[in-house]
Amino acid sequence: MTDVDFVIVGAGSAGCVLADRLTASGRYSVMLLEAGGSDLNFWIWMPIGYGKAFYDPRINWMYMSEPDPGTGGRRSYWPRGKVLGGSSSINAMVYIRGQHQDFEDWKAMGNPGWGWDDVLPYFRKAETNDAGADEWRGGDGPLHVATMARDLHPLCQTYLKAGEELGLRRNPDFNGADQEGVGLYQNTARNGFRMSTARAYLRPAMKRKNLRVVTHAHATRILFQGSRATGVEYICRGERRTVTAAREVIVSAGAVNSPQLLQLSGIGPAHLLADKGVEVRHHLAGVGRNLQDHLGLDYLYRSRVPTLNQQLRPLYGKLWYGLRYVLTRRGPLSLGVNQGGGFIRTRPELTRPNMQLFFSPVSYTKAPPGKRPLMSPDPFPGFLLGIQPTRPTSRGYLEIRSSNPFEAPAIHPNYLSTNADLQEMLEGAAFMRALAAMPAFQDVIDAEIKPGPDVTSTQDLVADIRSRAGTVFHPVGTCRMGPDRAHGVVDQRLRVHGVAGLRVVDASIFPTLTSGNTNAPAIMVGEKGADMILADHATDGSPAR
Structure with missing residues (x-):
């Protein structure tokens, strides 16, 4: 003892x-x-x-x-x-x-x-x-x-531009005077x-x-x-x-x-x-x-321009960026995949943001539940938009x-388990499609892969939410x-x-x-x-x- x-x-x-x-x-x-x-x-x-x-x-x-x-x-x-x-x-x-x-x-x-x-x-x-x-x-x-701007994927700027086209302001610091707007995340990291x-x-x-x-x-x-x-x-x-x-x-x-x-x-x-x-x-x-x-939902898009998929999927990419990380602590391996983000109100009468946004310049269509195989993304260029209601009532x-x-x-x-939470998920899904429809994204989006353009009715959207939404690991x-x-x-x-x-x-x-x-x-x-x-x-x- x-x-x-x-x-x-x-x-x-x-x-x-x-x-x-x-x-x-x-x-x-x-x-x-x-x-x-x-x-x-x-x-x-x-x-x-x-x-x-x-x-x-x-x-x-x-x-x-x-x-x-x-x-x-x-x-x-x-x-x-x-x-x-x-x-x-x-x-x-x-x-x-x-x-x-x-x-x-x-x-x-x-x-x-x-x-x-x-x-x-x-x-x-x-x-x-x-x-x-x-x-x-x-x-x-x-x-x-750490501020990650020096190593972020160029598509992050496309994301920010699309947000501004939708009427959102850029927020240089989500941990500053207020949280609302679109911007770039900071990570708990130092020297890679x-x-x-x-x-x-x-x-x-x-x-x-x-x-x-x-x-x-x-x-x-x-x-x-x-x-x-x-x-x-x-x-x-x-x-x-x-x-x-x-x-x-x-x-x-x-x-x-x-x-x-x-x-x-x-x-x-x-x-x-x-x-x-x-x-x-x-x-x-x-x-x-x-x-x-927090419960989150991703919409997945095929891109016309290269994403992190082309950097991390091939063996030569793994070797090159792995070596770069070991020697310099720089490059995509020194970052998380949630690079762009934001906090928005899905209804104008709200007094504060009720939705968190995520932008990841990488995609995974066959990942097991709760896992993103970060070094084995899709073999085609793709990216993810994600949302999570910030204050669930369930x-x-x-x-x-x-x-x-x-x-x-x-x-x-x-x-x-509450109607309010389901309604906010529907509002978040609608927001992702509205953001993807902005000119900046339309210049680079080839197709919506998940849930797919045929999923449009409220019944189908609810079914998609219940079948794909997952924890964001914040119990x-x-x-x-x-x-x-x-x-x-x-x-x-x-x-x-x-x-x-x-x-x-x-x-x-x-x-x-x-x-x-x-x-x-x-x-x-x-x-x-x-x-x-x-x-x-x-x-x-x-x-x-």
Whole structure:
């Protein structure tokens, strides 16, 4: 048994931030438990390599959802990082904070201290933006955010021109004064390498004597004395071990694994726990509920001009661009495939954007669910337009199947379970066709491949959406932050309701989905959570270890 001040479960987007910030002063000792292994993997560090990481069980939980009525009874593939850096080590690296109003919504839901003015300092604290610091962007944080313009495919300019022809304005920074418009994405990368939280935060922190990182450590349950969390039991290389937390246990295992661990530890809906043979320690109905995720849809076009397909498909292209990347960290392998993007309103009466856009100068017509074989695109020139409604109203849930901590939970996304969500998908589909009809795109489009020009009726469009729409890998909300213990799991300081010495600090605490990719706000939660923890323990009078 080991005794430390803080135990953190999960070395992901928030967990690595916590490990760094809680050990920086040297005052507190921390043990960080990670079920996966090292992030020193070529396919993790090379930006376009995430196509490989998506299906590698050594670094990926590779979850599957339950059959979902909203998507025609299909099961969704949910890759989740099982490695240092968590999903920040296997994601597509797009850096989006969300709309200012997203966080005002959080505050209005009974979470003081989480409005836009409250969270902006933590976004800035985390970041070094290579375009420079300003009132919105950070300039000296651990997380480097890269502008990709120098290596973008020329078709990105065609995309931007088509957007302007449709009446959209160019937005030079989706993370600046406002989010609306079309523009180019920034990635979490530096010098041609992925910038995960393992690289940004954890690697420097691992040099400190007061931080111990244990990999291949699968947490099986939280330990208690009465109503107080006192440690964690975990399995490491076949051996059962325990660690005692003198101050707090912090669960940062993500939107799937955090509620799973709480339920396995007896915290959750009492009827579920009793049914699965878990002793009920604290009834908390919201654990595993409020599941939200972005659902996306792509339209695929055959192009009259070359795309990345012609660069990456041939063997000589793989060799040439592979060599260029190794020697210079430049070229298409140094980027993600989501190069152009935007945020738009599909109805003029809306007060804020409700749709995120994606433009990828590459296409895949035979990719398996949840996978883009990035180095094996179509043999013909093609590109993708994509949309995702930013704030879905559908709510799902997840729950343990048994008391076995190694059995994956049952994930019920409940996609498109509201009319509002289906209507927004139809509006997004109409927008993609309107954008493709602009002169700039008509000069380069040869044909619409998917869903195809014959899919025009509302009935056929709905059928296409239900058969092809898929997760954009942004699950949140399963340990919801909120004051109401009937639905919330943590309070505004991320303390689990009714349990002492236990917090959840990761994307599972989001009350609602943010408008865009979720890695940046998950890192912000890590930064803000660390400050809260340090502040709470700076005045408690107990000695540090």
